[in-house]
Amino acid sequence: MARRTRSATRQDARAIAAAHVASWRENYRGLLSEEAIAKRTFEYRLEMWTRFLDEPQRSTLIACGENDEVIGFVSATAMRPPEFGFDAYLQTLYLLASEKGAGTGKALLRACATDLIARGCRNMALRTLRLNPARGFYEHLGARLLPPDFPLDAGHFDDVAYAFDNLQRLQDA
Ligand SMILES: CC(C)(COP(=O)(O)OP(=O)(O)OC[C@H]1O[C@@H](n2cnc3c(N)ncnc32)[C@H](O)[C@@H]1OP(=O)(O)O)[C@@H](O)C(=O)NCCC(=O)NCCS
Structure with missing residues (x-):
């Protein structure tokens, strides 16, 4: 069953940071170099996260385990004006490896879509590693692969970009 989600506050910065480090170590071994992982x-x-949680244009939600610990999180920025035709950019969506496959990633992404729609956003871009199995997740939820030269946030990793052209549809997925 999907975990409970809620909006993140500044007080969650340490717990999200810890889950972020753990999720990279658990999920990105073999996808990224050990050096790239160790640097984070x-x-x-x-x-x-201290910076992110202070940004008013950002939507961040967490998923909580039985003892209220952070087991996953999502964060996206609303962009005014839009950049490269997109109103929002999804920066992070991570679960601890043990929490994958129970509907929590979808629950976080849908809740994020709801929040972005309330901020007036209609669509959203994202990047993910070229070899990341998460590509199947985004495609399953209706994301469209963008051309290889899509410029937003490009050049950090060997990655690909996707678009959710209709956040309303993602919210209802
Ligand atoms: C990607 C991630 C957030 C997905 O969350 P999740 O909780 O494992 O996925 P869910 O259980 O919510 O799956 C939702 C739907 O997508 C499908 N799905 C999940 N992963 C999939 C995959 N790799 N390929 C195809 N479909 C997939 C599920 O079958 C489910 O389908 P349904 O709604 O029709 O039943 C999670 O696996 C994760 O944190 N991965 C490691 C970190 C990562 O790579 N994050 C992305 C960074 S860009």
């Missing part, structure tokens, strides 16, 4: 320390992620 808890301190690195804490600085990032």
Whole structure:
């Protein structure tokens, strides 16, 4: 069964940072170099999430386990004006490996879509590693592969870009 989700607050920064580090270690071994994973320390992620959770244009939700611990999170930015034809950009969607496949990723993404729609967004772009099995998840939920030269947030990794052209449809998925 999918885990409970709620909006994140500044107080969640440490728990999200810890889950982020764990999720990269568990899910990205073999997809990214050990060096790239090791560089994203808890301190690195804490600085990032402290900043992210202060951004008013950002929608961040967490999924909680039985003891209220963070087991997954999603974060997207609403863009005003739109960039490259998109109103929103999905930066992160991660679960602990043990939590995958129970509907929680979909629940987080749908809740994020609901929040972005309330902010006036209609569509959303994202990037994911070229070899990431998560591509199947996004495609299953209706994402469209964008051309290889799609520029938004490009150049960090060997990745591909996708579009959710209709957030309303994603919300109802
Ligand atoms: C990608 C991720 C967020 C998906 O979350 P999840 O909870 O495992 O997926 P869900 O159980 O919510 O799956 C939702 C639907 O997608 C399908 N699905 C899930 N993963 C899939 C995959 N790899 N390929 C095809 N379909 C997939 C499910 O069968 C389910 O279908 P249904 O709604 O018709 O029953 C999660 O697996 C994860 O955190 N992966 C590691 C980190 C990562 O790569 N994140 C993406 C970074 S860009």
